Amino acid sequence: MENRKAMVIGAGQMGAGIAQVLASASYNVVLYDLDTQALQRGINKIETSLKKAVQKEKIKEDEMNETLARIQDTTSLSNGDDADIVIEAIVENLEVKKEVFKKLDQIVKKEAILASNTSALSITELGAVTKRPEKVIGMHFMNPVPVMKLVEVIRGLSTSEETYQEIKRITESLGKVPVLVEDFPGFVSNRILMPMINEAIYTLYEGIASKEAIDEVMKLGMNHPMGPLQLADFIGLDTCLFIMEVLHEGFGDDKYRPCPLLKQYVKGGYLGYKVKRGFYEYE
Numbered sequence: 207m208e209n210r211k212a213m214v215i216g217a218g219q220m221g222a223g224i225a226q227v228l229a230s231a232s233y234n235v236v237l238y239d240l241d242t243q244a245l246q247r248g249i250n251k252i253e254t255s256l257k258k259a260v261q262k263e264k265i266k267e268d269e270m271n272e273t274l275a276r277i278q279d280t281t282s283l284s285n286g287d288d289a290d291i292v293i294e295a296i297v298e299n300l301e302v303k304k305e306v307f308k309k310l311d312q313i314v315k316k317e318a319i320l321a322s323n324t325s326a327l328s329i330t331e332l333g334a335v336t337k338r339p340e341k342v343i344g345m346h347f348m349n350p351v352p353v354m355k356l357v358e359v360i361r362g363l364s365t366s367e368e369t370y371q372e373i374k375r376i377t378e379s380l381g382k383v384p385v386l387v388e389d390f391p392g393f394v395s396n397r398i399l400m401p402m403i404n405e406a407i408y409t410l411y412e413g414i415a416s417k418e419a420i421d422e423v424m425k426l427g428m429n430h431p432m433g434p435l436q437l438a439d440f441i442g443l444d445t446c447l448f449i450m451e452v453l454h455e456g457f458g459d460d461k462y463r464p465c466p467l468l469k470q471y472v473k474g475g476y477l478g479y480k481v482k483r484g485f486y487e488y489e
C-alpha cells in the first residue's frame with residue numbers, strides 16, 4: 207500500500223485518529239479541515255498520540271517522524287484531488303455531508319473511492335448525490351481510532367463488490383478488522399450500543415440507581431471497559447442523542463425514543479468529556 211494517497215476530511219477526534227492510522231500504515235495523507243485552528247488541534251493530537259507511543263517503546267522516534275512527515279494538512283480540497291481514497295469524518299449532518307460529497311465527486315479523480323465515517327447516516331443517500339455511487343461506502347471507525355480494531359464497513363444500495371473488496375484490503379492494511387453490514391439506520395454498532403446507553407440513561411432518570419452504580423454494574427458484571435454513562439460522555443452526549451434520533455426516525459419505533467434526561471443534558475451544554483462535563487465532571 208506504499209505511496210498510496212488518502213485524504214481525510216475533518217480534523218476532529220475521529221478524522222485525526224484516521225489520519226494517524228493511515229500515515230502509520232505508510233499512506234501519504236492529506237488532512238483537510240475548513241478551520242485552520244481545528245486542523246492544528248488535529249495535528250497536535252496526532253503528535254501527542256505518537257509521542258506516547260514512542261515513550262511506551264511501541265514505535266521508534268524515527269518512525270514517529272516519518273509518520274508525521276507523511277501527513278500534509280490543508281484547507282484546500284484540491285490538494286487531495288489525486289487521492290486513491292477519501293474518508294470523510296465531518297459533522298453528523300446529512301445536508302452538510304451531501305454538499306461535501308458533491309464537491310469531492312467533482313474534485314477527486316474518478317477512480318477514487320469516497321468513504322464516510324458516519325455513525326448512523328445513510329450511505330445510499332450520500333452515494334446518490336455523486337456520479338459514482340458504486341464507489342461510495344461507509345467506513346465506520348471506533349473511538350479511540352488508534353486502539354479499536356473494528357471498522358464497520360457499510361455497503362450502500364449501489365456500492366459495488368469491487369469497492370467493498372478494496373476497502374476490505376485497505377482496512378486490513380491498517381491492522382484493523384473489517385466487518386460488512388448493510389445500510390440501515392445505526393448499522394449494527396450503534397443500533398445495539400446506543401439503545402443500551404439510552405436505557406442506562408433512563409435507569410438514571412427513573413432513580414433506579416446512581417450513575418456510579420449503573421456504570422459499576424456494567425463494568426464489573428459484564429466486563430465492559432467503561433460503564434455506559436462514562437462511555438456516553440466519552441462519545442459525546444450530542445452524538446448519542448443524534449444517533450438515537452436517527453434510529454427513532456428511521457425505524458419509527460418508540461423503543462428508540464431518546465431519554466428526556468439525555469435531551470436536557472444536551473440542551474444544557476453538558477456534552478461529555480469534550481467539554482469536561484456530562485454525566486461526570488472531568489479535570
Ligand code: 3HC
Binds near residue numbers: 353437
Ligand atoms: N490514542 C491512542 N492510544 C490510546 C488512546 C488514544 N486516544 N486512548 C487509550 N489508548 C491506549 C493507551 O495508550 C493504552 O495502551 P497500552 O495498553 O499499550 O499501554 C491502552 O489504549 C489502554 O489505555 P489506558 O490504560 O489509558 O485506559 P483503559 O485501559 O481504560 O482503556 C480505552 C481506554 C481503550 C478507551 C477503554 O476504556 C475502552 O475500550 N473503552 C471503550 C471504548 C469504546 O467502546 N469505543 C467505541 C465507542 S462507540 C464509537 O466509537 C462509534 C461511534 O459511532 C459512536
